[in-house]
Amino acid sequence: MTRSVHLNILRAGWCQHLECMADRGGRLAPVQFPALCGLIRHPDHGWILYDTGYAEHFFQATRRLPESLYRSAVPVHLPAAEQLSAQLQALGIGADDIRYVIISHFHADHIAGLRNFRQARFIALQADYQHLESLRGKRWRATLGGHLPALLPDDFGARLQLADSCAPCALPGWMAPFEHGLDLFGDASLIGVPLPGHSAGQLGLFVPDAQGRPAFLVADA
Numbered sequence: 001m002t003r004s005v006h007l008n009i010l011r012a013g014w015c016q017h018l019e020c021m022a023d024r025g026g027r028l029a030p031v032q033f034p035a036l037c038g039l040i041r042h043p044d045h046g047w048i049l050y051d052t053g054y055a056e057h058f059f060q061a062t063r064r065l066p067e068s069l070y071r072s073a074v075p076v077h078l079p080a081a082e083q084l085s086a087q088l089q090a091l092g093i094g095a096d097d098i099r100y101v102i103i104s105h106f107h108a109d110h111i112a113g114l115r116n117f118r119q120a121r122f123i124a125l126q127a128d129y130q131h132l133e134s135l136r137g138k139r140w141r142a143t144l145g146g147h148l149p150a151l152l153p154d155d156f157g158a159r160l161q162l163a164d165s166c167a168p169c170a171l172p173g174w175m176a177p178f179e180h181g182l183d184l185f186g187d188a189s190l191i192g193v194p195l196p197g198h199s200a201g202q203l204g205l206f207v208p209d210a211q212g213r214p215a216f217l218v219a220d221a
């Protein structure tokens with residue numbers, strides 16, 4: 001039987017970008033792109049995040065050239081009340097209560113808050129992590145691709161669990177063409193779904209029972 005979890009969607013900042021960058025046929029006009037995160041309460045594993053949105057670390061990591069180009073091209077807004085840590089605190093959850101962060105992919109608007117969660121382990125697909133590591137020291141290339149390796153905690157590698165090593169499982173028929181997922185916790189509660197394309201190894205998250213109904217989080221896919 002599937003384990004039921006509680007899922008909440010939070011917004012941790014947003015950026016302004018042209019609508020046509022994300023929407024085929026979209027206008028050549030600036031629109032808001034929210035940085036969304038999933039806050040999950042698992043009955044055995046406690047508090048889990050799917051992505052972190054923007055955080056103060058983003059502004060530190062983009063102070064100098066070439067990284068500052070990212071900030072100029074895609075202006076980021078993060079009011080204090082919208083910082084993920086502040087929102088968690090308002091819900092009575094400390095940053096150190098977060099046990100896992102499942103990372104959809106390593107673009108800066110999804111991982112900027114990782115350094116805030118010092119007790120968390122990280123779950124991601126190997127292809128995406130390797131791509132980010134391959135960009136270390138290549139600051140221009142990384143920046144132009146929306147990657148800021150400085151956002152990773154120094155001990156990231158030691159805290160990372162590769163989703164690739166989780167047991168494969170069948171997905172329900174309505175999710176076609178997706179047929180197989182990765183049972184991230186071995187209890188059918190949270191299923192990783194590889195969604196390559198937007199990044200080398202983007203990881204979607206299928207939640208079979210989120211308060212009694214299924215949810216499929218696809219990040220930027």
Ligand SMILES: [Zn+2]
Nearest residue numbers: 105107198220
């Ligand atoms: Zn992205």
